[in-house]
Amino acid sequence: MRDTEICRKLLQLEGPWNVDRVKVDVEARELHAYLVAGKSWFGRPAFVRSKMRWRHVNVGAYKTFIHATIPEDHDQPLESAFLGEAGSDFTRGLAQRVLECLDAGLGYRQVCNLLEIDVYLAWQIRHAIGEGRLNQEDTRDDQKAEMTPPRQIPPTGDPVWFRLLESDETIDIRLLGLRLLLARSRQGFSELSSNDAKIMRVNTVRRFFIKHEKQLDHEISQLVGLRRDSQAGAEA
Known part of the structure; x- marks a missing residue:
């Protein structure tokens, strides 16, 4: 077969x-x-x-x-x-599995570990539940408090990540760990022929932003500004 x-x-x-x-x-x-x-x-x-x-x-x-x-x-x-759905990062099947885990009494952090999904993706699903797009009502106030969304960190497919990895002068990096990670991730990024290979590098950088968001106020604010400027330029 x-x-x-x-x-x-x-x-x-x-x-x-x-x-x-x-x-x-x-x-x-x-x-x-x-x-x-x-x-x-x-x-x-x-x-x-x-x-x-x-x-x-x-x-x-x-x-x-x-x-x-x-x-x-x-x-x-x-x-x-x-x-x-168009514009989302998850299938209906994954969203349904998250709902089943929540109904079984698991918290969002436990769901992330069990299903091997990151906090940002779990928050997207929770947001869809809250808006009724998944035909479910999320009334778990304690779990909502547990799942504070990453502050404006763009999704994986956002062009701002590609721009970040294609240039070493995009934003000012203060955190040494991120500076080292970006140096590695930028090596040969533009020459990668596979979009999947580029997405893998983007995911590595984005997970770092999510994990260390409390230490990255300076970098995140620049990333958000860069994204806003790109969107404004595209609409002009």
Whole structure:
């Protein structure tokens, strides 16, 4: 049986979705599944509109990421467990697993450790619950207090991270640990041909920001300003 067929069964895909290819990073313990829907033309998905990337529930010991290519003629809502909303970083299946853990009495920090997700992603899911986008009502005030969101730290796919890693003069770094991490992460970043490889480096830097946010007021304020300036330039 082909690896794409095995992955399709593990993810319990529903038509018209299929696994186009699978990438497994043994060292990082990551599984990347690239999905397509609709008919193809010479092996390429037809009428491609956009590509999305979501974190899904782990498959075994591997963190699982879904990359979905949405065709223009696919007008059905993305309600399957292995898909997520446009602009979010998580699938509905992962959000449902978080809800199940919370209903079992676990706190958000425990959920993060159990599902191997970071605080920022857990906060995104909690925020979606609070807004009713997941058809659940979060009434756990003690857990809300436990899950204080990272202060304006951008999500993984935000272009500001790529800009940060592509230049060594973007922001003033006071914390030595971050300065050393950025020096390593910036080496050869622009020459990386794989977007997934770049995302892995971005995740490493973003996790550092989340973990040490109390020590990074100076750096975070600059990062937020840089992001704001980029968005203003794009809208101009």
